[in-house]
Amino acid sequence: MKRNTSCLSAIPPNTLVPYLRRFSRGHVLVIGDLMLDHYIWGAVSRISPEAPVPIVHVERESLRLGGAANVYNNVLSLGGQAEVCGVIGDDETGKLLLKELGSQRRLPPGIVLDASRPTTRKARIVAHSQQVVRYDVEQRQDISQSIARRILKHVDTRLNAISCIVISDYAKGVITPSLMEHVGRLARSRNIPIIVDPKVDHFPFYAGVTVITPNHTEAQQAAGLSGHDHDAIHDIGHLLRQKLGCEAVLVTRGEQGMSLCESHGSSLHIPTMARQVYDVTGAGDTVVSTLALAMSVGASIQDASILANYAAGVVVGQVGTASITRAQLKEAIQHSHE
Structure with a gap:
C-alpha cells in the first residue's frame, strides 16, 4: 500500500x-451502553492478615456517569446539546444513574427500562491515586428486539433535531x-454523520459509518496486523477504513497521540497534548464526544480530531472518569502555543 503520511505541525489557536x-x-444523540462508575477512595497502610491483599481504609465514595452516559455528559460539559439512548435495569443502580443524569422523577425519552437485566455498574477502589481493584455488575447479552424497536422509534423522532449520532459501544x-443497520439507514436518510467508539468483536456492525475511533490495540486486533510506528498505523487504519467503507479511522495511541486515516489515502499523526497521565478512564468517551460536537458545528474531520486530541490531553491528567469544559479546552489550545 502506498503510504502518504504526515505529522501535525502547530495549528494556530x-x-x-x-x-x-x-x-x-x-x-448530538448518543446511543449505547449506559453505565454508572462507582469510586471508593481510600488509603492503604497495611496488608490483610487473611490474605495477601491490601486493606483499604475508605475515606469517601463518589458516583460518575460512565459509557454512553459519560459521552452525553461530555457533550453537555463542552457546551453542546445532547440526548442519550440506552437501557437501564429496574434497580438501585438505575435510579442512581438517572439521578446523575439529572432525571429523578421519570424515565427520560430514549432510555428504556429492562427489568430482566441489571444496570451496568463499574466499581473501582482507589488508594493513593492508584486503582487497587475493579469489580463489575453487568449483563452482556443482546437487548430484546422489542427494546431495540423502542430505541429506534425514538431515534426516528429525533432526526430533525440532531446534527450527529455517536455510537458508544461497550459490548453490554x-x-x-440489527440496531446498527437501522440507525445507519436513518442517519443516511438525513445525511447525519455517525461516530463510533467501537468494540473489536463488533467491527462488522459498523459498515458505512462516518468515523470510528479505536485505540491502538483494538485497531490491531480488528485489522489482524501489528506494528507501532506511523507506517504500521497507516496500514492498519486504512485497511479498517476500506473494510468498513467509512470516511475515516481515528486511532488513539496513548502517549503517541492519535493517527487519522482518511478516505483520500493520507494519514495525519497528531502528537499527544497530555502533560501528565494519571488515569485514562473515560478518555475514549472524551475523544468521541469532542469529535462529534466539533463535526456538528462544521469542523472538518481533521480539525475535529485535533480538538479531540487536546481534550484527551486534559482528561488523562485527572483521576477517575472525567469530563472537560469548553473553557478548559480553550485554555489547553492556547497554552500549547505560549
Missing part, C-alpha cells in the same frame, strides 16, 4: 477556537447488528 464558540449549536448488549 485562531483556527480552532472559533469552533468552540459554535459548540452550543451542535446537537445495546449495540446489535
